[in-house]
Structures are given as C-alpha cells and as structure tokens.
Amino acid sequence: MVDYAQIKKDLEGIAVEDHPALVKQKSRDFYWYSPILKSQLDNVTADLVVSPVTEEEVIRTLKVAYAHGAPITPRGGGTGNYGQAMPLSGGIILNMANMNKVKQILPGRVIAETGVIISELDKQTKAHSGQELRFHPSTAQTATIGGFIAGGSGGVGSITWGGLRDLGNILRLRVITMEAEPRILDLTGWDLQKVSHAYGTNGIITEVEMPLAPAYDWVDVLVGYDDFMDAVRFADTLAHSNGLLVKEIAPIAAPAPFEYFTRHKPYLKEGQSVVVIMVAPHSMGPFEALVSRYKGDIRFRSDKVESMKGIPHAYELAWNHTTLRALKIDPSITYLQVQYPAPDHVERVRKTVETFPGELIGHLEFMRFDGSIQCSGLPMVRYTTAERLEEIIRIHEDLGCPIFNPHRYTLEEGGMKQTDVVQLAFKRETDPKGLLNPGKMIAWDNPDFDFKAGKNYLFQGLAAFM
Ligand code: FAD
Structure with a gap:
C-alpha cells in the first residue's frame, strides 16, 4: 500500500x-x-x-x-x-502545465519549458522575430509543447514539414529519469525517438528545443465541391503545387461541413464537401488561379469576412477537431486513423469511400511523409458495435490502408510507436521500477511480447538505427 x-x-x-x-x-x-x-x-x-x-x-x-x-x-x-x-x-x-516559460528564442529555434501552451509559444516567437513552430496540433490553444511531443504525431504545417517522427523536427529534449537519484539527460538525434510519442513511460520532459519556421498571417479558406473525390483531387494537386505556400489541406466530406461546422455554416452550401486550407497571404493570387482551374467554389476566406469574432481558426475544423465538432452534434460518431500510402493514395481513398457509403464520413489530412505527399485520414464512423468497428479496420488493412487504432490505450496496439529492445533497455535504465505511466507499454509488462507482431509503425523502433 x-x-x-x-x-x-x-x-x-x-x-x-x-x-x-x-x-x-x-x-x-x-x-x-x-x-x-x-x-x-x-x-x-x-x-x-x-x-x-x-x-x-x-x-x-x-x-x-x-x-x-x-x-x-x-x-x-x-x-x-x-x-x-x-x-x-x-x-x-x-x-x-505550470512549467511554462519560454527561455530563449534564436534564429530558427526556441528553447522552452515543457508546459507552455503551444499557441502562447507561437505568439512569443512571432512577436520576437516573426517565427513560429513548423507545425502544431489543432489543439494549439490548449495543449502543451511537452504533451504534444510525448503524445502527438503531427498537425497543422505537416504538409510542409512532416511529423514529430522526422529527424530535425525536435532538436533536443531535457528529460528527468525515475530513479532513486533522478538524473538529467539531454537527448538529441536518434535518442529523441526514445521519448517522443512514448506517453511519458520513460522519463519526464522538462525542457524542449524546437525548430522554427517563418511566421505568416495565414489566410483561412474553405473551398466547396459537390463531389468529395473532386475535393480530394484538388487537395492532392494543391499539395503538389511547389510554388504555393500552404500550412493546412484537409478535405472533409459532406454532410460534415454543413452539419457540424456551426460557426461557418452561413458560408457553406448544404450537401457540399469542403477542403479546409491555410494559405500564406502572398500565395493567395496564384492559389485562386488553381481553384479556378479545378472548378472549386471558394465559400469562405478569412481575409474577406467583416469580422472573425466567434469564428474559429480553420485549423480548429481539422485534425481531431473535426471529430470533436461531429461529436457535439451526433454523440454516436467515433473515428479511425488511417494511412493512405503514396503514390496511389487518391485511389486508395476512392476505394474506401466506395466501400462504406453512409457509414464513414471522409476526412483527410495531406502531409509530407518520407519525402512524398500522401494523406492520412481521420474518417468519422457512425458507430454500431465493437465487432463492426474491428471489421471496418480489417477491410481498410485489406485495401492497403494501415490503421493506427485510436481505440487502444497501449503504445503498441495504438500502432504509432514501435517498442523494441532499445526502447525497452532505455526504460529499464530510466524507470527501473516501472513507475512511469504503468500499463501503457506492453513490452514492459509482458517479457514474451513479440516486437515484430505489429504491423506498420509511425514512430519506428530504434534497433535498426543503432
Ligand atoms: P497530454 O494529453 O496531457 O499528454 C499526452 C501524453 O504525453 C500523455 O501520455 C502524458 O503522460 C505525456 N506527457 C505530457 N507531458 C509530459 C512531459 N512533460 N514529459 C513526459 N510525458 C509527458 N494530436 C496531434 O498530433 N495532432 C493534432 O492535430 C491533434 N489534434 C487534436 C484535436 C483534438 C480536438 C484533440 C482532443 C486531440 C488532438 N490531438 C492531436 C491529440 C493531442 O491533442 C495532442 O497529442 C496534444 O498535443 C497533447 O498535448 P497535451 O499537452 O494535451 O498532452
């Protein structure tokens, strides 16, 4: 006791x-x-x-x-x-959350305590020198930078920069070990992977050093399409347009935008799917030219509305905010996390859209992944039973679309984080009694756990790199 x-x-x-x-x-x-x-x-x-x-x-x-x-x-x-x-x-x-100081802002990077709210961090770097984080979760207004690193994966800006799994998107973490005499570790390079997306199972992050990008007054734009696949094809073309600077591209299928985006509803057309986009101001002209060629219907742009009072940021319609807005209107909705690997991601999306009419509502996030453009999805699911949910997951995997299962609380079953001998050895060293967030790492609790049993992991194991 x-x-x-x-x-x-x-x-x-x-x-x-x-x-x-x-x-x-x-x-x-x-x-x-x-x-x-x-x-x-x-x-x-x-x-x-x-x-x-x-x-x-x-x-x-x-x-x-x-x-x-x-x-x-x-x-x-x-x-x-x-x-x-x-x-x-x-x-x-x-x-x-109370360890929230921004300590130093330098050209291209910032050093901050772990508990700073992400939007506050961006506010300070922008005011200091016109810089901002490369990407942030859609929860930027409420999430901390340390919580994002330990629990998140990517977000708004990942279309240019990829995700937290990519070398260079975290520069350094200061971590305290859970031992009789806690040690302070400064992790860099591959070692960062031991702690990123590890749910705090092997050390407490106290300080982060993150890379920055130039900040812009991003313009929020919603482009409507009568057909979801037209929206997806436009999004894919935009994502591949080298000269256009955008921070977010998320096609969201009807009926979600009109039914769930209550504050934007006056601007939207019932039955239309939309692409939620953030565009750098100097890219707006060429962006409009692209929309025109792809016969999109610009329903909303933040630089043209009289007031943004009461209207959320576009990024708060995207990522897991889409699901949140759906849940507020229809509590029976849940979601999945799907990867549609490049280069035939658009075709894979088409197949899944065709397979689940009325049961899944499409939501994609375009991003840079291993040097290519592809999309991930957070489709909303009209939930019936746990068995049907498992079946939907299996069908996606059969169609070549891996699932990161958001209905599991362990690292391994969630499928984003691969544990392996290196990860486990690090935990033995930093948390010998297994007191950090117990129950979240199967490999710790079950010595017979087969590291290779899992499928495709977003944050790959470390053994291959050592
Ligand atoms: P918490 O939820 O408090 O913690 C997350 C994990 O990190 C926990 O395991 C916790 O134990 C651990 N942890 C927290 N602080 C530390 C620390 N200092 N040291 C070690 N471990 C620590 N995620 C994305 O990646 N991208 C998105 O766009 C995104 N959008 C979202 C939208 C909504 C509406 C919601 C509800 C979630 C979303 N998420 C997203 C998931 C979540 O918001 C992110 O992972 C977020 O960044 C977590 O930050 P937090 O401070 O709330 O962390």
Whole structure:
C-alpha cells in the first residue's frame, strides 16, 4: 500500500491536490472519443495531483515517488485521445502545465519549458522575430509543447514539414529519469525517438528545443465541391503545387461541413464537401488561379469576412477537431486513423469511400511523409458495435490502408510507436521500477511480447538505427 498522506507531507512546499473530484478531473483526457476506451477507462483516477513549477520540484517529486513506489503519470493539457494521460494504476498525476516559460528564442529555434501552451509559444516567437513552430496540433490553444511531443504525431504545417517522427523536427529534449537519484539527460538525434510519442513511460520532459519556421498571417479558406473525390483531387494537386505556400489541406466530406461546422455554416452550401486550407497571404493570387482551374467554389476566406469574432481558426475544423465538432452534434460518431500510402493514395481513398457509403464520413489530412505527399485520414464512423468497428479496420488493412487504432490505450496496439529492445533497455535504465505511466507499454509488462507482431509503425523502433 502506498502511503499518499506521507507522500503529501514529504512534498511539503510543492503544490499538491488530493480533493477526489479535482484529482479525477485531472485524471481524464479525450479518451471518450472512443466508445471502447470510454467503457474501459471511465473509472480511472489518481490519488494525488502534484504541480511542480521548477525542475528541482520535478526531481524532488520523482525521488519521493520512487522511494514510496508510487506511479507517476505526467500530464500537459490533457488533450490526448487514447487515455494516454490517464493513470491506470492510480498514483500521482504530475501536472507539468505550470512549467511554462519560454527561455530563449534564436534564429530558427526556441528553447522552452515543457508546459507552455503551444499557441502562447507561437505568439512569443512571432512577436520576437516573426517565427513560429513548423507545425502544431489543432489543439494549439490548449495543449502543451511537452504533451504534444510525448503524445502527438503531427498537425497543422505537416504538409510542409512532416511529423514529430522526422529527424530535425525536435532538436533536443531535457528529460528527468525515475530513479532513486533522478538524473538529467539531454537527448538529441536518434535518442529523441526514445521519448517522443512514448506517453511519458520513460522519463519526464522538462525542457524542449524546437525548430522554427517563418511566421505568416495565414489566410483561412474553405473551398466547396459537390463531389468529395473532386475535393480530394484538388487537395492532392494543391499539395503538389511547389510554388504555393500552404500550412493546412484537409478535405472533409459532406454532410460534415454543413452539419457540424456551426460557426461557418452561413458560408457553406448544404450537401457540399469542403477542403479546409491555410494559405500564406502572398500565395493567395496564384492559389485562386488553381481553384479556378479545378472548378472549386471558394465559400469562405478569412481575409474577406467583416469580422472573425466567434469564428474559429480553420485549423480548429481539422485534425481531431473535426471529430470533436461531429461529436457535439451526433454523440454516436467515433473515428479511425488511417494511412493512405503514396503514390496511389487518391485511389486508395476512392476505394474506401466506395466501400462504406453512409457509414464513414471522409476526412483527410495531406502531409509530407518520407519525402512524398500522401494523406492520412481521420474518417468519422457512425458507430454500431465493437465487432463492426474491428471489421471496418480489417477491410481498410485489406485495401492497403494501415490503421493506427485510436481505440487502444497501449503504445503498441495504438500502432504509432514501435517498442523494441532499445526502447525497452532505455526504460529499464530510466524507470527501473516501472513507475512511469504503468500499463501503457506492453513490452514492459509482458517479457514474451513479440516486437515484430505489429504491423506498420509511425514512430519506428530504434534497433535498426543503432
Ligand atoms: P497530454 O494529453 O496531457 O499528454 C499526452 C501524453 O504525453 C500523455 O501520455 C502524458 O503522460 C505525456 N506527457 C505530457 N507531458 C509530459 C512531459 N512533460 N514529459 C513526459 N510525458 C509527458 N494530436 C496531434 O498530433 N495532432 C493534432 O492535430 C491533434 N489534434 C487534436 C484535436 C483534438 C480536438 C484533440 C482532443 C486531440 C488532438 N490531438 C492531436 C491529440 C493531442 O491533442 C495532442 O497529442 C496534444 O498535443 C497533447 O498535448 P497535451 O499537452 O494535451 O498532452
């Protein structure tokens, strides 16, 4: 039995919360997007929330938790989708949101504490020197940079820069180990892969160094098409247009835009699919020429509306905000995460659209992947049963479209992160008692786990690179 009353005493001077309702509130993330995770995780809660404001406080907390054998689950903004930040074994939620200083802004990079909200980080780098993060999740207004690195994959800007899995998109992470005497590690190069998208299972990130790109006053544009596949073909052509600078390209099928994008509804046409796009101001002229050639219908542009008051950013219609907006109107909706590998991604999309009429509502995100343009999808699913969901996944895989399953809470079953001997050795070294976010890494809990049993992983294992 862990003595949490004693832990609280040992942490005197550090902010600790033990009110059950408040602790439960900080023990949730957006797991409820999945009806399956909702039924599995609804009762999960921690015992304490500890909110350090300095790295010294993080180290002290880890030391005390280690001595008492208390699990630690780090938390940023709590916007993860797969129960990533939920404490399966109870214990301590380590709330990193108060470590939120931007420390240094340099040409092409920024050094910041882990808990800074992403939009605030962008605001500061833009004001300082006209720079911004290369890409961010659509949750930029609420998610932390450390939570994005530990739990996310890519987002708005990935059309140019790829994702967190790509070398160079994270420069350095400062990580604290979970040992009797916690150590500070500065990770760079391939070593970053040990911690990125690892759900905080092998170290607590306290500081990040991220690359920056030139900032623009991006223009939000919604282009309508009567046929979803016309929208997809236009999106693909735009994504391949070398001279046009865009930050986001997301085709979204009817009826979603008109039914779910309530603030944009006055501008939209019922029955139309739209492509959600962010365009650099100096690219607007040539962009319009392309839209005209592809017979698109520009329904909305943020530089032409009288006021943007009450109208969300275009990126908050995309990525997993699309699903959120759908869920607000129709709670029976859930979603999948699909990859449509290049070069025949458009044809693969067409096949899946044809296979599930009325059951799946198309949503694609164009991005740069291993040097090529391809698309991923977050199709909305009209959920019926867990068995049918599994069947839909199987059919996608048979069509050559791998699924990153958002209805699983372990790293391996989610399919984005490959664990292997190197990853496991790193965890043994940095978390010998297995106290960091327990239950999220199958390879740790099951020594017979077959690393090769999985299929295609977004964040590849490290053994191949060492
Ligand atoms: P949290 O949810 O708090 O944590 C995420 C994971 O990181 C957890 O496992 C947690 O334990 C761990 N963690 C947090 N802080 C630390 C730390 N300091 N050290 C070690 N581990 C830590 N994801 C994308 O990649 N792209 C998107 O565009 C995107 N859009 C989304 C839209 C919506 C509406 C929602 C609900 C989710 C979306 N997500 C997206 C998922 C999620 O928002 C991102 O992963 C987000 O960046 C997580 O940040 P956070 O601060 O909320 O992290």
